[in-house]
Amino acid sequence: MTIEVPGGHRPALARIVKIEQDKFAAAHWGRAPLLCRAADPAGFTDLLSPDAVDELLSRRGLRTPFLRVAQEGKVLPAARFTGSGGAGAEISDQVVDEEAMRLYAGGATLVLQGLHRIWPPLIDYARELGAELRRPLQVNAYLTPPASQGFSTHYDTHDVFVLQVDGTKRWRIHEPVLADPLEKQPWGGRADEVGATAQGEPALDVVLEPGDALYLPRGWLHSAQAQGARSLHLTFGVRALTRYAIVEELLAMAAQDARLRATLPFGLDVGEPDAIEPELTETVEALRDWLAGTAPAEVAERLAARDWPSARPEPVAPLRQLDFADALGPADTITVRGGLRWRIAEDGADQVVLRLTGRTLRFPAYCAAALRQALGGEPTRVGDLLLDDDADRLVLARRLLREALVVPA
Known part of the structure; x- marks a missing residue:
């Protein structure tokens, strides 16, 4: 079962797409770029800010590939900005903050990768947006020095939403040289076509300011250059299913x-x-x-x-989850784990099968209605589960908690 958005309400997408979403789906999704100017002066600093970038680079113990550095269109070797983690950390690829700072001061773009896995505000927002789009997302941040450009004109094999956080950046966008490229059709195989097209008049030439959002379907050529001050933007990559x-x-x-x-x-x-x-x-x-x-x-x-394996469900707090299960009572409330993918099928007269990402669980057939109820998206009081008595309800609820299918509501 994929995630349903109650009543068709899509607050995460509505934050970055400022037109009617039916119109976006018909005219832009997978078809054409869309620029949406800022409606909120605060922009996207709740998702990531310059202070958050400082914390990630200096205090979070990042390792490759969570940081990538690019300069003059080339990705620099990780050895230029990584080193030993020090005593008690037997690793050799931890980000060295002063080296990252030197490279950035020298004109390099810092790319924080996989932020949907390591930065809490983006973990939550990416999960919500992915649920509304029904697609897995990856989130990167690009910190570019003033008047610099990290990458030459290229195209991506996935759709992107660009969210400008800090500073301004000029984007030049050209129509595709290959419509709807697959993952195995990267732009490098058409570098000459890409370069020649980039010399022509762009289809869109815009400067993004804080709070602006830009949608680009896969295949559209683009390059971006910071203007008079540093630029920080987020890119949400949307993996296509074709x-x-x-x-x-x-x-x-x-x-x-x-x-x-x-x-x-x-x-x-x-x-x-x-x-x-x-x-x-x-x-x-x-x-x-x-x-x-x-x-x-x-x-x-x-x-x-x-x-299904491309998107992870919401994080689970292991200690809180197990403590809650141990102390569970009929008055407690549970709800399905956000982003969980599941499907129930019968297995003979005595069992039902719950199919999940990478695993299968079996339950007595009489649990089917209670399973659908517990995983249906609405908070459910344990004592209201569709079973005959509280003993059975507690057994089922504890199993769902320990299997990380539901969480405390």
């Missing part, structure tokens, strides 16, 4: 068909078009016949196995 992913799963499933597993004729010259033509025709017919009987449920199962 029709090609369906094709890949269908091809994997096609291995079940004996006609498609058949050996090609003895001595066939596969480099000769006339020789391969009848085999190609028969293969296409066999594939068409097999696809006609493909069940959507099996495709959905495979896509879920591919997609």
Whole structure:
């Protein structure tokens, strides 16, 4: 089960997309850039601020790859800004704050990567935004010195939301040289086309100020340069799930068909078009016949196995969770863990199967209604679970807590 947004209300997305979301979905999502000017003077400093960047670089013990440094279009070796963690930390790739400072002062851009895993405000916001988009997110921050540019014109193979936090940055955006590129089609393979297109008139040439947000679909060329002061912006990368992913799963499933597993004729010259033509025709017919009987449920199962592990549910506090489970009573309230992906299926007359990311749990069949209730998204009083008595309710609730499927409400 993917996360439902009650009543279609999407507060995380509405914060950065200032047009009606139906219009955004129809006219911009995966199609065209969108610039939204700041509506809140505070901007996005609650998510990340210059002070937060200082803390991350100096006090959080960051290791690679949580920091990347770029200068004049090139990524610098990690050895330039990492070193020993010191006594008690047997690692050699911890960020050295003074080295990061020297590189930044010399014109390098500092890229804080994976902030959706290490900075609490972004952990929460990225989870909320990902739930509304139904897509996994990655969050990076780019700290660029005045009048500097960390990366040359390029495109990404994922959509991005750019949130300007501090300072100003000029963005030059050009139309794609390859529409909707897949992850295995990075811009480096088309560097000449990208460079030539970047010399032309941009489709969009804008300066982002604090609180502004910019949406770019994958494939759109872009470069960005800080203006008169340093620039700090966040980039939310939205991983695409494409029709090609369906094709890949269908091809994997096609291995079940004996006609498609058949050996090609003895001595066939596969480099000769006339020789391969009848085999190609028969293969296409066999594939068409097999696809006609493909069940959507099996495709959905495979896509879920591919997609679900890409996004983590909300963090769980282990000690609080276990203490709550030990002291649990009928008057206590639980709620599903935010971002949890699940699906319930019957397994004979006596059991139901709860399918999760990377694991499967089994429960007595009479627990099915209570499971759906506990995982349905609304806080639930333990004493109100749809079971016959409090003893069964407590057993189920404690198991759900210890399996980290629900949390204290």
